[in-house]
Amino acid sequence: MDEPLNLVLFSGTDDRLQAAAVLTAGAAALGRPVNVFLQYWALDAFRRDHIDRDHGLAPEAGTEGREHVDHLRQAGQVGWQEVLRQAKELGPVDIQACSLSMDLLGIEEPDLDPLVDGVEGVTAFYLNAGAGQVVFI
């Protein structure tokens, strides 16, 4: 697999972001390049002053799901922010903000957490993705 793994992150809830971070770290550990493209509510979650907040869970998590997540966190589970930071040390993980979503949310580049490497349009995303898998989360 020389082709990169390409993740379009749309959802900004902690459960989906955790799933995305694990998929990213797993691919990076295998030496695969990973391109992450942040849109909408996922982009919002990467704002410098938002990133360490509680971003909620999908509605279907329910009270029981919430308890499981809180319990694991209290037991020391690392959050998606830290999983992504570690993934960047394992291999080439490039995280780009979608320029259209930046406009939508009124975000400027300095507002973004240092995890984000830049801002690009959808065309650049496709060119970097090549024939690699594209996963929308």
Add this chain to the structure above:
Amino acid sequence: MDEPLNLVLFSGTDDRLQAAAVLTAGAAALGRPVNVFLQYWALDAFRRDHIDRDHGLAPEAGTEGREHVDHLRQAGQVGWQEVLRQAKELGPVDIQACSLSMDLLGIEEPDLDPLVDGVEGVTAFYLNAGAGQVVFI
């Protein structure tokens, strides 16, 4: 990239449909064929008499997300319906309704917006998709 991009649209909220339309238009602008397969709530959003309605946003959008979307729309942002119409002028974009979801929702082909090119089953979807990327939104 000679392989088509294949989008399975499941969700019928305006934010996910807008993300899907931008991915479609971006691929079409690069000359890639795009196959769109409409299921469940996304199919419902393509009903002739529903398509121009407000289809809501993902719950996680919250009040603030709603305001951002409304603000951009008032500033003249084109909706996903129009982005898809423009994408069809840029390149080969084929939009098919899933036959099983047609049955589920009790929709007949004349009920669908002219953006939809036909009705097909999942087997036809796979055959058209070939080895191209499949993205579920």
Add this chain to the structure above:
Amino acid sequence: MDEPLNLVLFSGTDDRLQAAAVLTAGAAALGRPVNVFLQYWALDAFRRDHIDRDHGLAPEAGTEGREHVDHLRQAGQVGWQEVLRQAKELGPVDIQACSLSMDLLGIEEPDLDPLVDGVEGVTAFYLNAGAGQVVFI
């Protein structure tokens, strides 16, 4: 298409699981190997004592969507559990639980429905997926 189709199931609502089951069965009917990787709320839905419950629908389904789903079920539509069982008779469908999600939800392997073939980590998932399409549902 010699490459497998790879589905990461995250959501545990009946509508998304039904869509996933139909995509699985369609690929299996075409002779393609299918790898299913269960995370989070989807994994929870595959617990032996949960699988035949009502798992709800995405919030956007609304009352009308609920009625459509109930109506089809009363008319004899087969649920996703049975569609997956049938898919396993059609072709090679391998369903694996994500080990991290097992920990999150406090699930042990005997708690899982016999539809689940085993437990694996994300690395094994990628190695089995090869260059095949990856779809996150």
